[in-house]
Amino acid sequence: MKERKPKNIFVQGPIAASFIADSIEKHKSKTDIGGHSIFLGQVRADKIGGREVSCIEYTTYEEMALEKMHAIREDIFSKYDLTCMHVYHSLGKVSAGEISLFVFTSSVHRKAAIDACEETVERIKTELPVWGKELFSDETHQWKVNQ
Amino acid sequence: MPINIIIFGQLADIAGGSLALENIADTNSLVKELHILYPALATAKYAIAVDKKVVNENTRLTENSIVALLPPFSGG
Numbered sequence: 001m002k003e004r005k006p007k008n009i010f011v012q013g014p015i016a017a018s019f020i021a022d023s024i025e026k027h028k029s030k031t032d033i034g035g036h037s038i039f040l041g042q043v044r045a046d047k048i049g050g051r052e053v054s055c056i057e058y059t060t061y062e063e064m065a066l067e068k069m070h071a072i073r074e075d076i077f078s079k080y081d082l083t084c085m086h087v088y089h090s091l092g093k094v095s096a097g098e099i100s101l102f103v104f105t106s107s108v109h110r111k112a113a114i115d116a117c118e119e120t121v122e123r124i125k126t127e128l129p130v131w132g133k134e135l136f137s138d139e140t141h142q143w144k145v146n147q
Numbered sequence: 148m149p150i151n152i153i154i155f156g157q158l159a160d161i162a163g164g165s166l167a168l169e170n171i172a173d174t175n176s177l178v179k180e181l182h183i184l185y186p187a188l189a190t191a192k193y194a195i196a197v198d199k200k201v202v203n204e205n206t207r208l209t210e211n212s213i214v215a216l217l218p219p220f221s222g223g
Contacts, residue, residue, distance in 0.1 A: 041223045058222065061155055061215055064199040089222060101223045121223070129196075129215075130222025131156035143157040144221040 006070040009087045010060065014098035015040075023086060023104055033083050035110030037117035041101030043094050051136040055095040056144060061129040072123045080116040082107050087120065089130060148210035150177065156218040161187045175205040177214065193218045 011019075020040070027033060046053045073085060083106045090100040103120050107113040125146050132144035149167035162185045171177045174195050182189040194201045196215040197208065208214065 059155065060222070061153070061196070061199075061217065064196060064215070067199055125223045126220065128222050129155065129217055129220055131218065132221045132223075133156075143218070145219065146221045146223065 006066045007073075008066065009069055009089050010062065010065075010091045011088050012090075012092050014090055014094045014100065015088055015102045017099070019088075020099070020102060020104075023102075027084075027106060030083060030106070032108055033106045034108050035113045036104065036106045037110070037113040039101070039103040039117050039121045040099050041121075042099055043096045045096035046134070048136075048142070051138055051140065053096060053134045054137045055093045055135050056100065056132040057093045057135055058089070058091045058100065059131050059133070060089075060091060065128050065130060068127055068129070069124075072120065072127065075123075076105075076116050076120055079119075080105075080107070080112040081109075082112055082116050085116065085120070087124070089124070089128070093135070150208050150210070150212060150214060152177070152214045152216060154216045156221075158188065158191060158193055158216050158218050161185050161191065162216075171208055173205050173207050174202060174214075177208065181216075188216075191218065 043056050069087060076085065086104040088102040094100040103117055105113045105117040133141050134144050135141045149169050150171045152166045154162050154164055154166065168180060171180060194217045196217055197206050198213050
């Protein structure tokens with residue numbers, strides 16, 4: 001298997017729909033791919049005790065997160081027959097309705113892409129040192145808890 | 148030699164974003180000291196990373212150790 005270097009996965013602010021479209025477009029030349037699987041995490045306007053989440057502010061322990069993401073990537077590639085995998089996570093403020101996580105896996109046949117995408121999302125949620133601070137419209141906040 | 152500690156997420160609301168503590172030999176004594184300085188940390192849930200790896204057992208610290216306090220992850 002070829003050596004993969006740790007990639008930066010973090011983008012400042014929300015992930016634009018046009019960025020996602022461009023990522024898909026870039027795979028046109030890879031004609032051995034038969035299926036893509038995409039997960040998009042969107043910030044939800046949760047209502048908590050009369051207050052509504054207006055945005056989530058993400059922070060990370062970047063050096064540790066990139067090392068961990070690299071290890072997850074290696075695991076996923078050794079477990080599934082993937083052609084490629086791309087992961088992007090927002091840092092800073094992302095408003096309700098905007099995208100904060102983009103996981104994109106591709107394979108020759110669909111099953112590997114679908115399963116790898118799901119497992120990658122689960123591992124990002126539980127293993128990456130990233131924290132979401134939910135900011136309410138009245139300027140108060142609470143720290144996000146992953147389910 | 149001080150041990151430098153970086154603090155993330157909701158724990159930074161309690162103890163600030165970073166700390167330097169003297170005379171800390173290992174992670175057990177670090178936790179003890181932190182809970183005296185910041186009693187609110189004693190009831191908070193967190194993991195300790197030494198050199199970017201989460202440690203589950205008492206771990207010796209040196210002046211070069213990078214120690215981080217990590218509350219439960221909530222990315223995505």
